[in-house]
Structure formats: structure tokens, C-alpha cells
Amino acid sequence: MIAAVPATMALAQTAENETVKARRAFYTMLGFEMGGLAAMAQGKVDYDAEAAQAHAADMVTLTGLHTADFYAPGTSKDDLPGETRALPVIWEDMGAFQEKGQAFGAALAELNTAAGEGLDALRPAVGKLGGACKACHDDFRAADF
Numbered sequence: 001m002i003a004a005v006p007a008t009m010a011l012a013q014t015a016e017n018e019t020v021k022a023r024r025a026f027y028t029m030l031g032f033e034m035g036g037l038a039a040m041a042q043g044k045v046d047y048d049a050e051a052a053q054a055h056a057a058d059m060v061t062l063t064g065l066h067t068a069d070f071y072a073p074g075t076s077k078d079d080l081p082g083e084t085r086a087l088p089v090i091w092e093d094m095g096a097f098q099e100k101g102q103a104f105g106a107a108l109a110e111l112n113t114a115a116g117e118g119l120d121a122l123r124p125a126v127g128k129l130g131g132a133c134k135a136c137h138d139d140f141r142a143a144d145f
């Protein structure tokens with residue numbers, strides 16, 4: 001039975017590592033879609049209504065995931081140093097964290113409407129969404145691992 005204890009711990013550790021991997025993959029995909037929009041907003045890539053709409057729609061799809069389980073307990077930077085930048089304050093103040101998520105959702109809805117309406121509509125909507133990303137990162141994401 002002694003051997004069963006470390007085996008169980010190893011399993012729990014794996015589940016938490018998998019959660020962090022999934023969480024970071026989620027944000028990587030969000031960042032990828034945002035990158036395509038930012039390139040257009042900044043004039044690095046020609047504006048393309050269809051591509052802009054696809055990026056926005058994919059972000060809407062991503063945020064339709066049940067993201068709560070990406071924030072399982074035991075997956076903060078304090079729990080898993082070197083693996084995640086998610087600050088423990090997320091779990092201490094989940095309400096404030098969710099407020100940032102809601103502001104992000106509202107900005108994304110605006111962007112989703114504006115994306116196909118030309119560069120002049122896209123640009124401010126991308127700026128606003130980027131601000132919502134940053135607002136959450138400022139409070140809840142560490143600068144390094």
C-alpha cells in the first residue's frame with residue numbers, strides 16, 4: 001500500500017499539469033486569432049473582411065468553451081512554479097477575475113460586429129479588445145513564469 005501513495009500523487013500532479021497545458025493552449029489560440037486582427041489593424045496585412053470575420057468568429061467560438069475547468073484549484077503559479085503565470089489572486093478573487101472576463105466578452109461582441117465593416121470599424125474595436133486582454137493580464141497574469 002505504501003507504493004499507492006506516490007502513485008496517487010503522481011496522478012494528481014498530472015491532472016494539474018494537463019489543466020495548465022489546456023489553459024495555456026486556449027490563450028495561445030486566442031492570441032493567434034488576435035494576432036491576425038492586430039496585423040490588419042496596424043496595416044501590416046491588408047484588410048480582408050472575410051478573414052477578419054473568421055478571426056472574430058473563432059474567438060467567439062473559443063470563448064464559448066466551458067473555461068471554468070481551466071481554473072481548477074491547485075493550478076496557480078504558486079502551486080506549479082515555472083509552468084504557469086496564473087497568479088493566485090485569481091482564486092482569491094474569482095469575482096474580479098470574472099468581471100475582466102465579462103468586459104472581454106463585451107468587447108469581443110463589438111469586434112465581432114465590426115470585423116466585417118471595414119478597416120475604420122475594425123481598428124478601434126481591436127484596440128478596445130486588446131485593452132480588455134491587457135486589463136486582465138495586468139491584474140491576474142505574472143510577467144514571467
Ligand code: HEC
Pocket residue numbers: 020023024025027028030031032034083084085086087097098100101104129130132133134136137140141
Ligand atoms: C479574464 C482574464 C484574461 C483575459 C480577458 C485574457 N487573458 Fe490572456 N491570459 C490570462 C491568464 C491568467 C494567462 C496565464 C495563463 C497561464 O500561464 O496558465 C493568460 C495567458 C495568455 C497568453 C500566453 C499563453 C501561454 O503560452 O502561456 C496569451 C498569448 C494570451 N493570454 C493572450 C490573450 C489575448 C490575445 C486576450 C484577448 C483577446 C487575452 N489573453 C485575454 C488571462 C486573461
